[in-house]
Structures are given as C-alpha cells and as structure tokens.
Amino acid sequence: MTELIIYESKGEGDLFVERTVEALTPVAAGAGQTEINLDINQTYQEMDGFGASFTDSSAYLIHQVLTAEQRTEAMTRLFDAQEGIGLSVLRNPMGASDYARMLYSYDDRPEGETDPSLEHFTIAHDEEDVIPLVKEALKLNPAIKLFASPWSAPAWMKTSGSMKTGELKQEFYSSYADYFVRFIQAYKDKGLHIYAVTPQNEPLYEPAHYPSMLMLPEAQADFVKNHLKPSFIKSGLDTKILCYDHNWDRPDYPLTVLEQAKDSVDGVAWHWYGGKPAAQSDVFEAFAGKEVHFSEGSGGEWIPPFEQAFSNVMRTGIEILRNHSKSFILWNMALDEKNGPTVPGFGKSTCRGILLINQQTGELEYTLDYYALAHFSKVIRPGALRIGSSASSEHIRSVAFTNTDNSVAIVLFNDSDKAENVSIKLQGQEILACNLVGKSAVSVLVPHQ
Known part of the structure; x- marks a missing residue:
C-alpha cells in the first residue's frame, strides 16, 4: 500500500500531529463504518x-x-x-x-x-x-x-x-x-x-x-x-x-x-x-x-x-x-x-x-x-482541483482535491461527540480505514502512484 501522509488533531494538547497510517487506530474487521467515497472524475473549482x-x-x-x-x-x-x-x-x-x-x-x-x-x-x-x-x-x-x-x-x-x-x-x-x-x-x-x-x-x-x-x-x-x-x-x-x-x-x-x-x-x-x-x-x-x-x-x-x-x-x-x-x-x-x-x-x-x-x-x-x-x-496546494466527496454519515464532514502533482488531499472532521469508524475509498478502492475521535480533524495526502 502507498504510504500516506496524515495530520491529525484530537484536541488542544494534540494539534496537527503528523502520524503514520499505523498510528491511527485501525478499524476492526466487520466494524460499522462511515464510508467516504472520492471520485476524481467529478471536478469542481481550482484552488x-x-x-x-x-x-x-x-x-x-x-x-x-x-x-x-x-x-x-x-x-x-x-x-x-x-x-x-x-x-x-x-x-x-x-x-x-x-x-x-x-x-x-x-x-x-x-x-x-x-x-x-x-x-x-x-x-x-x-x-x-x-x-x-x-x-x-x-x-x-x-x-x-x-x-x-x-x-x-x-x-x-x-x-x-x-x-x-x-x-x-x-x-x-x-x-x-x-x-x-x-x-x-x-x-x-x-x-x-x-x-x-x-x-x-x-x-x-x-x-x-x-x-x-x-x-x-x-x-x-x-x-x-x-x-x-x-x-x-x-x-x-x-x-x-x-x-x-x-x-x-x-x-x-x-x-x-x-x-x-x-x-x-x-x-x-x-x-x-x-x-x-x-x-x-x-x-x-x-x-x-x-x-x-x-x-x-x-x-x-x-x-x-x-x-x-x-x-x-x-x-x-x-x-x-x-x-x-x-x-x-x-x-x-x-x-x-x-x-x-x-x-x-x-x-x-x-x-x-x-x-x-x-x-x-x-x-x-x-x-x-x-x-x-x-x-x-x-x-491542498495552489492549483488543486476539488473532486467529488460523499459521506454515508452526516457527522463526518469531508472535502477532497487532486493536486497538480496528482496527489489526492482529503480533509475530514468528525462533527459528533462520539468516535466514528471511517473508511476512505478512492474510485471504490479503500485507501485508509481508521477511527476518528469526536471533534477531531484529519488531513490525508495520498501521493501520486
């Protein structure tokens, strides 16, 4: 799997910390998940x-x-x-x-x-x-x-x-x-x-x-x-x-x-x-x-x-x-x-x-x-193009872009007070599954493959 660059904020004492994929709490197999589906073929504004x-x-x-x-x-x-x-x-x-x-x-x-x-x-x-x-x-x-x-x-x-x-x-x-x-x-x-x-x-x-x-x-x-x-x-x-x-x-x-x-x-x-x-x-x-x-x-x-x-x-x-x-x-x-x-x-x-x-x-x-x-x-770098991003839960807010180097940027925010299991899928393929604590933010950069 391509190594992802991840920045996570869990609260006032844990802000914008760069972590590896393994450092995010993995989701147990079969656990209920919120799906974030990204579609690079659906495009919007350039940043x-x-x-x-x-x-x-x-x-x-x-x-x-x-x-x-x-x-x-x-x-x-x-x-x-x-x-x-x-x-x-x-x-x-x-x-x-x-x-x-x-x-x-x-x-x-x-x-x-x-x-x-x-x-x-x-x-x-x-x-x-x-x-x-x-x-x-x-x-x-x-x-x-x-x-x-x-x-x-x-x-x-x-x-x-x-x-x-x-x-x-x-x-x-x-x-x-x-x-x-x-x-x-x-x-x-x-x-x-x-x-x-x-x-x-x-x-x-x-x-x-x-x-x-x-x-x-x-x-x-x-x-x-x-x-x-x-x-x-x-x-x-x-x-x-x-x-x-x-x-x-x-x-x-x-x-x-x-x-x-x-x-x-x-x-x-x-x-x-x-x-x-x-x-x-x-x-x-x-x-x-x-x-x-x-x-x-x-x-x-x-x-x-x-x-x-x-x-x-x-x-x-x-x-x-x-x-x-x-x-x-x-x-x-x-x-x-x-x-x-x-x-x-x-x-x-x-x-x-x-x-x-x-x-x-x-x-x-x-x-x-x-x-x-x-x-x-x-x-999300200058020239990035916003792509389609949908979530199966109203509590998980998301936005995603493709950068000019073809990397994909995703910003997620858990707007509930409870932890949520999240699965991010790019063109239908899962690229990250993790657990987001309540009111936490996660930014993910998927390098060009």
Whole structure:
C-alpha cells in the first residue's frame, strides 16, 4: 500500500500531529463504518489557496515586535510549504482597517482640501512593514496571490468627510477608480502583482468606530462597470474585480451587482459573520463562470475556545470549499495580547489572530486558527482541483482535491461527540480505514502512484 501522509488533531494538547497510517487506530474487521467515497472524475473549482491578512497591526507586530529569529520562524511556519503550512493567499487592506494603529489612506489631505488628480498619492505607509513582509512571504512561497480591499476611500472623497461612515461622492467615482490603478501600479513598481481587488470591504456595514464606507449594490455596479473596469482596461491591468466582500446573509447584493455590471465583475467575495455558506453556491449557480472567494473570517471571543472555536473553523472551512470557493482567507495574521492594536476609539477588540504576539513579554504563540488552517493549506496546494466527496454519515464532514502533482488531499472532521469508524475509498478502492475521535480533524495526502 502507498504510504500516506496524515495530520491529525484530537484536541488542544494534540494539534496537527503528523502520524503514520499505523498510528491511527485501525478499524476492526466487520466494524460499522462511515464510508467516504472520492471520485476524481467529478471536478469542481481550482484552488488559489489559503491565508490571512497583513493588516497594519499584524505587519507591525511581526515586523517590529518579534525578534529577527522569531520573525524568521513565524514566516517560515506560515508560508514555507515544506517547513511550514504553505499559506498561499494574502488579502491586505488598502489603507487603514479596524486593525491599524492610526487612520490613513494613500491620499490624505487636510480638511477642506481635495486631490482629484491624486497628485499626493503614496503607498509610503505600506513600505514600512507590509511590503517587506509580503516580499519575504513570496520568497518562501512564490505561488502566493495578493488580494486587496479598502475599508474606506480617502476622507475627502466621501459624504462624511471622514474615513469613518459616509458614501463615495459621485463626483469622485473616476478619481477613486484611478486610486485603485495607482495602488496596483505602485505595488507593481515594488515587484508585487495584485491578483484581485474588491471595491469595498463590507459595503453594507457603516460603523462609526473604524474606517467604513456604505456602498449600496447599485452604486457598486455603477462604480465597477463605468469607472473601475474601464480604468483597468485603459491602464492594461489584469487584476480581477470581485464584488460584494460581505456576509452570506445578503446574496441579493452580489446578484444585483452581477446582473448590472456583468462582464466587468470576475466573481464574488464572501464573509462568514452572517448567513450560511450555501449562499455561495446559490449565486454561483445563477451566474456560471463567476469565481467564488471567501475573503474574511475571524475567530474570536464570541465562540469559546478550544473545541467550539476549532470545530467552527474546520466545519465552516469544509463547507466553504464544498460551496465552490477558490480561497479560504481568515483575518488578522497576528494580534497582540489585547487582540490589537486597533484604530483609536475602536474600543474592546474580541478578534483572534493566526499568531498571538505578546507585546509585553515578546512571546510568540500559534493559535487554534493556525492549526485549523494548516489542515487545509498543508495538503491542498495552489492549483488543486476539488473532486467529488460523499459521506454515508452526516457527522463526518469531508472535502477532497487532486493536486497538480496528482496527489489526492482529503480533509475530514468528525462533527459528533462520539468516535466514528471511517473508511476512505478512492474510485471504490479503500485507501485508509481508521477511527476518528469526536471533534477531531484529519488531513490525508495520498501521493501520486
């Protein structure tokens, strides 16, 4: 039998442990089993990958707070495909988000001044921490794709005159489209290609305590169709445009944008803070050929650690992939012991990063989100193609892919509290039989034979 590479998480003290086939509890002959049937002839989406965000806060913590030795370790464990978990997608804010040390855009002007020709545009802020880390990540994993999303246009472009709340003024639609072009070109000048952008992060949420901008679906369709896409074409940019970038509970938003903007939009980006992952499939089926991406999901204090929080990432991640997503991106790459830093006036933060970097002690910790993400990114590599995967028990959640080297990756999660006997069959032939304890995760890599 071909030797399988297996990673197993049984609980907080036993996370993402590489084991041999024999180390998994074998199933006794004749024991009742849940069958997982894999079909390589049934294919779905191609993966771009898995990752998180170098927010201003995350980049600062990794680049400035960690020692050089700690930073090398963290970046290797995050991005190296052999020594680490091989993260391959970054979705970074364009300007300040809620997780930034200050409010900033790429074209800030004194109150009362405007700059429609973007004479003062600069990405100097990103050159301090964000860009050096992106370059370091790319050295470790050249397959990384860069996504970017603004939380707000520059304050002078908005009805509120602030980076908090307000809408984009109609008179600045063209300037804002040029703002995206300048951003993409500035990153290109640094040797970095922006793979995809969204016009606005969470366009239906307008909080007053961090950067935000209301952008209704009709406005987004107008902006993309009549300004953003034409500016990309004029400038010769191949960066993809993904609409929406918000929760599953409002599929009417991307449906409206796709109907009105049509070929100007390449796909839809989703978040997990409301609704169900099936919304991804509903929109995908309505607009065949439009890509599906999952661009943000954060863990946090609202779901108790460890088991409930770990289980949530595993079960939801599997469902995100089973509903056609080409990416699975969590939120902050790193936060500190206070779940920050956050923008001034934010208040108490409850989010959790992939890394926890204690600013008081200097300690570096890999959180449960790191290990849950590892179950996907370690075995499902960029370019992998999802294949058919069905389970005879509703408690065993599964997703499977064939990688570009023809290896087969399977991610399983036992969503019950009881142990389950599992038999994995590839094209009808059993490749692994084992016992999965309750709430455990197993990732299996079947090398090309």
